[in-house]
Amino acid sequence: MTPENGKEKKDFDAEAAGMKRYRNGEIWEFEDDMGVSDGDGTGVLLGLDGGTTSTVCICMPMIPFSHSQLQSLPILARAVAGCSNHNSVGEIAARETIEQVMADALSKCGSKRSLVQAVCLAVSGVNHPTDQQRILGWLRDIFPSHVRLYVRNDAVAALASGTMGKLHGCVLIAGTGSIAYGFTEDGKEARAAGAGPVLGDWGSGYGIAAQALTAVVRAHDGRGPSTMLTSSILQTLGLSSAEELIGWTYADPSWARIAALVPVVVTCAEAGDEVANKILLDSVQELASSVKAVVERLGLCGQDGKSAFPLVMVGGVLEANRRRWDIGKEVMNCISKYFSGVIPIRPKVEPAVGAAWLAWNFLMKECHKG
Amino acid sequence: MTPENGKEKKDFDAEAAGMKRYRNGEIWEFEDDMGVSDGDGTGVLLGLDGGTTSTVCICMPMIPFSHSQLQSLPILARAVAGCSNHNSVGEIAARETIEQVMADALSKCGSKRSLVQAVCLAVSGVNHPTDQQRILGWLRDIFPSHVRLYVRNDAVAALASGTMGKLHGCVLIAGTGSIAYGFTEDGKEARAAGAGPVLGDWGSGYGIAAQALTAVVRAHDGRGPSTMLTSSILQTLGLSSAEELIGWTYADPSWARIAALVPVVVTCAEAGDEVANKILLDSVQELASSVKAVVERLGLCGQDGKSAFPLVMVGGVLEANRRRWDIGKEVMNCISKYFSGVIPIRPKVEPAVGAAWLAWNFLMKECHKG
Numbered sequence: 001m002t003p004e005n006g007k008e009k010k011d012f013d014a015e016a017a018g019m020k021r022y023r024n025g026e027i028w029e030f031e032d033d034m035g036v037s038d039g040d041g042t043g044v045l046l047g048l049d050g051g052t053t054s055t056v057c058i059c060m061p062m063i064p065f066s067h068s069q070l071q072s073l074p075i076l077a078r079a080v081a082g083c084s085n086h087n088s089v090g091e092i093a094a095r096e097t098i099e100q101v102m103a104d105a106l107s108k109c110g111s112k113r114s115l116v117q118a119v120c121l122a123v124s125g126v127n128h129p130t131d132q133q134r135i136l137g138w139l140r141d142i143f144p145s146h147v148r149l150y151v152r153n154d155a156v157a158a159l160a161s162g163t164m165g166k167l168h169g170c171v172l173i174a175g176t177g178s179i180a181y182g183f184t185e186d187g188k189e190a191r192a193a194g195a196g197p198v199l200g201d202w203g204s205g206y207g208i209a210a211q212a213l214t215a216v217v218r219a220h221d222g223r224g225p226s227t228m229l230t231s232s233i234l235q236t237l238g239l240s241s242a243e244e245l246i247g248w249t250y251a252d253p254s255w256a257r258i259a260a261l262v263p264v265v266v267t268c269a270e271a272g273d274e275v276a277n278k279i280l281l282d283s284v285q286e287l288a289s290s291v292k293a294v295v296e297r298l299g300l301c302g303q304d305g306k307s308a309f310p311l312v313m314v315g316g317v318l319e320a321n322r323r324r325w326d327i328g329k330e331v332m333n334c335i336s337k338y339f340s341g342v343i344p345i346r347p348k349v350e351p352a353v354g355a356a357w358l359a360w361n362f363l364m365k366e367c368h369k370g
Numbered sequence: 371m372t373p374e375n376g377k378e379k380k381d382f383d384a385e386a387a388g389m390k391r392y393r394n395g396e397i398w399e400f401e402d403d404m405g406v407s408d409g410d411g412t413g414v415l416l417g418l419d420g421g422t423t424s425t426v427c428i429c430m431p432m433i434p435f436s437h438s439q440l441q442s443l444p445i446l447a448r449a450v451a452g453c454s455n456h457n458s459v460g461e462i463a464a465r466e467t468i469e470q471v472m473a474d475a476l477s478k479c480g481s482k483r484s485l486v487q488a489v490c491l492a493v494s495g496v497n498h499p500t501d502q503q504r505i506l507g508w509l510r511d512i513f514p515s516h517v518r519l520y521v522r523n524d525a526v527a528a529l530a531s532g533t534m535g536k537l538h539g540c541v542l543i544a545g546t547g548s549i550a551y552g553f554t555e556d557g558k559e560a561r562a563a564g565a566g567p568v569l570g571d572w573g574s575g576y577g578i579a580a581q582a583l584t585a586v587v588r589a590h591d592g593r594g595p596s597t598m599l600t601s602s603i604l605q606t607l608g609l610s611s612a613e614e615l616i617g618w619t620y621a622d623p624s625w626a627r628i629a630a631l632v633p634v635v636v637t638c639a640e641a642g643d644e645v646a647n648k649i650l651l652d653s654v655q656e657l658a659s660s661v662k663a664v665v666e667r668l669g670l671c672g673q674d675g676k677s678a679f680p681l682v683m684v685g686g687v688l689e690a691n692r693r694r695w696d697i698g699k700e701v702m703n704c705i706s707k708y709f710s711g712v713i714p715i716r717p718k719v720e721p722a723v724g725a726a727w728l729a730w731n732f733l734m735k736e737c738h739k740g
Contacts, residue, residue, distance in 0.1 A: 087620035127616040192591035197568070198619050198628070200584030214570030221562035222663040246497040246565050250457035253623070258568070293592040 027103045031112045043117040044076065044109070045363070046102055047356025049157050050084035050123030052176040053256040055097055056352035057081075057105040062117040062360070064367075070164055070357055076111070078352070079104035085125040085177075087196060088255055095138050098123070102142075118148040120359035122157030122351065124177060127194070150362050154351065155181035155191065161354030162312030162347040165361045169310035169343075170300060172291050172331070174283075174317035176259040178204035180290035184298050192293040193286070197255060203286030205259030205317050211279045212265045213249060213258070216242055219275075227275035228268045236264050262317060269325050283317075284327060288334035301339045308341040314351060397473045401482045413487040414446065414479075415733070416472055417726025419527050420454035420493030422546040423626040425467055426722035427451075427475040432487040432730070434737075440534055440727055441719075446481070448722070449474035455495040455547075457566060458625055465508050468493070472512075488518040490729035492527030492721065494547060497564070520732050524721065525551035525564065531724025532682030532717035535731045539680035539713075540670060542661050542701070544653075544687035546629040548574035550660035554668050562663040563656070567625060573656030575629030575687045581649045582635045583619060583628070586612055589645075597645035598638045606634050632687060639695050650695060653687075657697075658704035671709045678711040684721060 043062035059077040081101040086094035106112055126132055132151045139149045159171035170182035178201055179194025197206050216233055218224030220242035268276035295301050300309040318328035332344050413432035429447040451471040456464035476482055496502055502521045509519045529541035540552035548571055549564025567576050586603055588594030590612035607618055638646035665671050670679040688698035702714050
């Protein structure tokens with residue numbers, strides 16, 4: 001049996017199971033034991049941030065408060081699961097992860113699907129309207145028809161987490177993957193990068209680590225300069241030679257496993273290793289050029305290039321820390337040379353909260369229309 | 371069920387089946403119908419070339435002829451199958467492909483396992499002694515104990531196909547993957563590249579095509595110059611926008627599917643597209659630097675750098691053709707600037723024949739020792 005056949009088989013099983021998913025799936029059994037009728041309980045919102053490393057779901061009460069009160073809204077429950085990027089783990093695994101994490105969040109706060117008013121699912125791997133439609137289809141199978149459903153790229157939730165749910169400005173995410181995403185105040189949007197490891201996402205954690213691994217192989221071959229990365233990476237992975245790296249690399253296709261080597265690269269760069277320093281400097285350029293492309297396409301910087309706009313920065317690669325080599329700071333230095341009006345924002349809440357705020361905003365807009 | 375669970379399940383099934391693999395496996399049922407006893411028939415050799423795109427097995431008669439007669443040795447049977455690189459398709463699929471293609475070759479010429487004198491299995495993905503040991507283990511399960519078994523990287527068979535089975539000189543393979551591999555006359559060996567897509571195999575067919583896809587994404591984002599590659603690749607793949615490329619890329623992890631875009635890149639380069647030209651020029655540099663690293667480490671060019679040594683060139687990316695952009699010719703131009711004694715060889719037989727010749731050579735050496 002080839003892996004393809006295996007995959008088809010699983011698709012078939014899941015489809016068959018999907019027929020009775022709503023109300024009967026094991027994931028939702030907790031609802032039967034709740035003993036509350038649909039009329040009981042408060043309405044809730046679900047905000048979900050699905051990245052390539054982990055997926056977080058937040059449950060908030062749906063109170064028709066004013067926008068300025070959003071920040072003081074309590075979090076009723078928070079649930080965490082693994083990767084939900086369908087490009088990385090496949091569609092079936094992504095769907096199950098998303099369904100499970102939503103069920104966990106509702107179960108934790110004693111709520112259930114019939115009380116949900118709106119869901120904002122912000123997941124990486126949403127790159128095209130067809131991705132959006134497919135995921136909306138999954139959600140339609142799970143929730144009753146009155147629930148409002150919104151599907152966006154995870155970058156949109158990250159932006160919202162820094163702008164109190166307002167879609168204006170640019171966000172740069174650099175974790176396992178990287179993407180720049182922006183919105184103008186009148187709703188135009190643009191993105192750059194975020195195309196994954198095969199398509200040149202070199203500023204990401206995966207990109208940094210893959211280049212470090214490549215540098216080790218090149219040094220070993222005699223095609224590149226020797227580097228401290230060799231001993232540091234081999235020691236971290238418990239390998240005894242550079243040849244073993246090839247087997248290690250392909251033994252598990254997880255992008256997050258490769259990206260987890262970023263701290264080793266930073267440590268080598270801080271210790272003065274030139275190869276590691278060049279990899280980090282290149283990644284800074286890559287990340288800055290992604291932001292530049294989005295800002296210019298949307299004209300966020302105004303005609304004179306000096307208008308103010310928020311730049312939200314999110315993700316493990318950009319996080320401020322006490323290290324000497326601060327990738328996020330270097331990226332910001334680079335961008336403020338292009339655009340003097342840039343206002344850097346490091347969100348105080350996680351992207352999943354941004355997704356819940358978005359759900360609230362989208363729902364309020366629809367109510368005002370209606 | 372996650373894909374990981376699915377894989378474990380398959381491993382388990384295969385292991386259970388493996389208990390009765392020798393003599394009883396379905397693959398070998400043809401042997402029961404042959405009605406010849408083990409004493410009948412001529413001894414044979416199997417030579418197998420397993421690449422990332424396809425796997426070829428050749429069956430030759432085992433006659434203790436002299437080395438100069440090797441070239442006139444008849445091919446009794448030839449069988450073809452898909453990818454057998456365990457790093458690309460996983461261990462179970464690789465093992466099944468290898469077993470099936472050997473059974474097909476023996477069945478085609480009315481031979482069977484008990485008549486096999488020696489097997490040379492030359493497969494990509496053999497990067498470390500542990501890879502070699504694992505694959506020898508598979509073969510031990512399949513063949514009777516008298517059969518001599520040799521496992522090498524597929525580059526070794528490609529070299530042998532150009533040097534009449536003699537392991538001296540350097541070989542450069544550039545197909546879906548790329549690798550440079552060399553031997554001195556006294557048995558020292560070295561290799562460069564061949565570490566697959568994650569580890570910077572940029573001169574390969576996969577590397578060329580992945581860079582072309584990246585260029586399309588960058589042009590679309592506004593991070594790179596616009597290029598003819600956009601319309602050519604989208605048209606070839608039947609896609610209507612660059613956003614759709616991301617979904618296409620990750621829908622199927624096969625390296626060969628990406629590498630199949632190389633002719634599109636060559637066509638664009640020939641039509642004057644600068645981005646496509648730069649990608650091909652970079653790949654020429656990459657391939658030449660791999661050869662240079664091997665030649666220098668082994669001292670194949672002698673102390674004065676001018677000694678004669680064979681350079682065998684193999685693989686779709688290097689094949690001479692009537693195009694104006696001839697990657698193989700450019701690589702050779704580059705290498706002859708470094709090493710004036712290089713003797714380019716384009717083998718007249720395929721690598722699987724080289725593997726069968728190697729089996730013959732290895733067996734003869736053992737006989738002479740004994």
